[in-house]
Amino acid sequence: MPETTRRREIEDVASSLFRERGYAGTSVRDIARALDIQGASLYAHMTSKEDVLWAIVERMADRFDAAAEAALTDDAPVVGPGSRLAALVAAHVTVVTEDLQRAGVFIGEWRSLDDGHRATIAGRRDAYERRFRAIIEEGVATGSFAAVDPAVAAAVILTALNGIVEWYRPDGRVGPADLAEACADLAVRAVLAVDGPSPSD
């Protein structure tokens, strides 16, 4: 399927419907109605309903990976686990707020993918979460973080950031940059040793 304008419109409309009613709760005809065409006409632009979900989910997975990679290999080398965690959190939040709809589909609907696609995403999510866990493990080992369970802390922090799609309103009081900073602060404070950070943090 070529990357036409129509195809992008389909994915946009599908994203908002999948968010509202879920993948299973959205029919192909719902998508078509929102575009003022017939249900069957959609199949000129997609091979299946799942194909659209997969396109949305895969692109978001790419964006999360790229943002994390960039945050951890920035020009100014960040040394301490505290600032590395802050950078990773801020990067994740930024991807979420830049495309709330698609991020919401990625986070909430990836389980509806076909078995093969679902397994692929499950693996990529695990690898992504390991980035958080590795930083927390390092911080705990060096003593700049409190003696938290790294697996628990990583899961709690990552699901907290994913939860943003449930409550954040882009037209509200808090801007995307404010939110990214607030989340980074909350996350770092949550794991930081109470007797104060080391100088490199």
Next chain:
Amino acid sequence: MPETTRRREIEDVASSLFRERGYAGTSVRDIARALDIQGASLYAHMTSKEDVLWAIVERMADRFDAAAEAALTDDAPVVGPGSRLAALVAAHVTVVTEDLQRAGVFIGEWRSLDDGHRATIAGRRDAYERRFRAIIEEGVATGSFAAVDPAVAAAVILTALNGIVEWYRPDGRVGPADLAEACADLAVRAVLAVDGPSPSD
């Protein structure tokens, strides 16, 4: 509908299926098949599919409210916002781990309720979240908490706790009590002033 054994079995089976495939992705016949009866036979025990979802969601909402109420009006009066927040977080986590399946349905599927029921739950969730926000506002005002945005911090913390249903495995390394304590620690540290707590916390 009377509260028969069969009815409870239906809600148990429905909970796990709603969790796995979502409400819209679960058919009445899926539920029946898991109970080895015919689809139509279910209607001797329920008036509609939504009726079952509503029963699950309403009961969990009651449990969360009751646990929060109990945590904040405990025998030993808890004074500081730090320990009140810790108690509220631990109470929430305990309800989640005590019934992961139903909690997961409550958290992930309440949007699939009929309009009236959905509005009811939306209101109750708002009121519940206000408990978190009020404590954080108090802690910020008295200076025992850092200068966080109370609305953001409350939303982040509550969605982090709800995210437990996405990753927690009861048969794993971390027990329910450990998890409740770990979450309370993370949440309190996330908002606590870095220059150390006041004596009452």
Next chain:
DNA sequence: CCTACCGATCGGTAGG
């Protein structure tokens, strides 16, 4: 992008 259509399945009812 349309009309016309496919078999399968949906939630739910009737009547026992």
Next chain:
DNA sequence: CCTACCGATCGGTAGG
């Protein structure tokens, strides 16, 4: 709790 059945809708195809 069953059989038999309802109209509606599902994702998708054929053929233009």
